[in-house]
Amino acid sequence: MGSQPARGVSAPATASQSLTLAAMMFAVSMTFIDQTIVSIAAPSIIRELGLSATGMQWVVNAYLLALAAFFALGGRLADILGHKRMMLIGTLTFVIASALCGAVPKGSGAEAWLIIFRAVQGLGAALMFPAALAVVVEVFPLERRGRALALFFGVAGGLTALGPILGGWLTSWTWRAIFWVNVPVAIVAVTLTLLARIRNTPRPEPIDWPGAVLVAVGMGLSVLGLQQASTWGWHSAATWLCIGFGLVFLVVFVLVEQRAADPLIKTRVFADRAFAVDNAVLFFAMMAFVPVFFFASVYAQVALGYTANQAGLYLLVFFAGFAPGSQLGGRMLDQRGAKSPMLLGTALGAVGFAFWAARITDLSLGAQWWCIVMGGAGIGLLLTPASTDAVNRAIDASYGEVTGITQTVRNYSASLSLAVLGTILLNTTTSKITTTLTGQGLPSGVAHSTAKSITQNLTGSSGGAAPAGVSTSTLDAIRLDFAEGNRYVLYGMAIALAVAFLCARLHPGTRVTRTPQDAEEPAQAHLNPGTGEGRRGA
Structure with a gap:
């Protein structure tokens, strides 16, 4: 009789860990695929919507810029609001923006529409990815974490190469499908997340908004300068102004963070x-x-x-x-x-x-x-x-x-x-x-x-x-x-x-033989015995 509770915890927890890992891989797969899939469809998008070559470059860059600018904030928000909750918010933001990218109307406003919602996609990815990885870290105990994350990075990273293949196949039907394909993937990710019954663990703390603004502007400007160097040229004042001011903002960010009571x-x-x-x-x-x-x-x-x-x-x-x-x-x-x-x-x-x-x-x-x-x-x-x-x-x-x-x-x-x-x-x-x-x-x-x-x-x-x-x-x-x-x-x-x-x-x-979380409670405690449900929900 004394061994039965242990069995009751182990089996459901293991099952929920598998569901959790699958859910997080489905979620982040969208962000990896979208880094390469749009470039393949670029000629078709330009022809149908009448975009300029510069406009198309901004369609690609807007996603990467938003991703770089908001990653730090996304990671902090995940800790404050809870990793599961922020993963779901990021996924929904990403997939809604994806659907709207695919639904871009023809006409003079098409270029602005596509650039804006590509940036929102990047924001969603920046909110989702740190939270998804943190969920895996939180659910898996230290001794199994390496193999779990190896599968996470191996599968998710491999999907980057599928972008060109999937993009070419979908574009032969319609380029809009490269965005719409994220919808069923997101549905699977959200469904598996709910089935895994992951515990949400918010840690209410003040948000360092000045730090968030500084790092977003600093990362955004410096990355913009680096991305546009091939277009503007390394001799261009605009290139070096963006990189220079971006680095200045990042230095100020570090100085501010060292003095902040609740730093980002x-x-x-x-x-x-x-x-x-x-x-x-x-x-x-x-x-x-x-x-x-x-x-x-x-x-x-x-x-x-x-x-x-x-x-x-x-x-x-x-x-x-x-x-x-x-x-x-x-x-x-x-x-x-x-x-x-x-x-x-x-x-x-x-x-x-x-x-x-x-x-x-x-x-x-x-x-x-x-x-x-x-x-x-x-x-x-x-x-x-x-x-x-x-x-x-x-x-x-x-x-x-x-x-x-x-x-x-x-x-x-x-x-x-x-x-x-x-x-x-x-x-x-x-x-x-x-x-x-x-x-x-x-x-x-x-x-x-x-x-x-x-x-x-x-x-x-x-x-x-x-x-x-x-x-x-x-x-x-x-x-x-x-x-x-x-x-x-x-x-x-x-x-x-x-x-x-x-x-x-x-x-x-x-x-690392004992993480801060392990000192508080075992990783399995993020799942309730029998149901896998956490003590606190989302």
């Missing part, structure tokens, strides 16, 4: 050496992980001559390494702590990307696949340990807050990398195509202007379409020039991962 971010968490190292590793590793989808997709279409759908399959090769690497990284985290998988992952990733760069001019997937798999495995190995170890070190179990920090670091790093590596690709490819055209007899001035136009067409809103109206031999030479430009991009990613390796070596190697 408890900056003293960075005094934990392991937490600081985890975020440094994430910062440099994300310079490779997030931008690789854009660069590899365009490379596949231009240099290899793939269709958009085939380019999506090219990206899936990366996840042939990423998925098992993520699972291994989670197990290593649970058994040994974060340092070992971070060291192995950054080293393997750096070598894989370096070999990929060396093979990139062999215009064949057969010559590259093992390098791509190696690079993916390295990223998979380090991502879960670095993210989970950082969250485990939350002060007072502020899981939403530290998730907001790590996601802000990741998004800022990706924006910086896309801007810098994009400029390297643009300049290198332009230079090489200029050399090719002058070798075919064009005057240097004409060759340079033509090369610049071709390069901008390859990397711009055309979705990576190779230039038309040129001879086969010239087209082959341009494809090789573009591949050589991408070689420098991949070497840049390898260097970033090598720096991440040096950062990982500074990790103290200590393991």
Whole structure:
């Protein structure tokens, strides 16, 4: 008789944990897919709605800007209002905005409509993602958390590569479907969340609104400057004013937070050496992980001559390494702590990307696949340990807050990398195509202007379409020039991962054996025996 209560707690709790993990993965899958799916549909959207190329760029950027600006606030609100409640609010905000994006009317107001609701989508994602990750952390006990989050990041991250494939298939029916597809996914996520009967755990505290404004303006301006650098140019005053003022706002934010009674971010968490190292590793590793989808997709279409759908399959090769690497990284985290998988992952990733760069001019997937798999495995190995170890070190179990920090670091790093590596690709490819055209007899001035136009067409809103109206031999030479430009991009990613390796070596190697939440109550207590219902509802 004495053992029956234990069995009564264990089985329902395990079932609810599985439902919880599935629910959170469905929810965040929408945010990952939407980072890449819209770019594939860009030409169709431009044709039907009559959008300008600049307007279409803002449709893409509005989502990413809002995501970067509001992640920190989303994480803090999740802790204050409760992780389950904020996850549901973020999901509903995201899916309503998605439906409205798909319902954009034709006419003069279409561009503004689409940009506004894409920004609302980004806001919804910023509210949802930290809360969803915090729910997983809260429900799973420390000894099982690494494997749970490995599955969370492995599946959710893999869905990023599905964006181009899904986008191409849906666009063949109607581009509006790329937004409407989020509706059934959100319904599944909300349904599973309610079935899991997750306990909501609000912690009423004042909200640091001055801090929220400062970090939103600072992140928004600096990310805007980085994103627009390719359009405005690095010589533009607007580029540097946005980046400069953004950084000033962020510095003021840090100073204000150190004096605030109830700060948006408890900056003293960075005094934990392991937490600081985890975020440094994430910062440099994300310079490779997030931008690789854009660069590899365009490379596949231009240099290899793939269709958009085939380019999506090219990206899936990366996840042939990423998925098992993520699972291994989670197990290593649970058994040994974060340092070992971070060291192995950054080293393997750096070598894989370096070999990929060396093979990139062999215009064949057969010559590259093992390098791509190696690079993916390295990223998979380090991502879960670095993210989970950082969250485990939350002060007072502020899981939403530290998730907001790590996601802000990741998004800022990706924006910086896309801007810098994009400029390297643009300049290198332009230079090489200029050399090719002058070798075919064009005057240097004409060759340079033509090369610049071709390069901008390859990397711009055309979705990576190779230039038309040129001879086969010239087209082959341009494809090789573009591949050589991408070689420098991949070497840049390898260097970033090598720096991440040096950062990982500074990790103290200590393991979190008891979190602030564990000190208060077991993780299973978030689910009531028999029903899985928490002591406090949403």
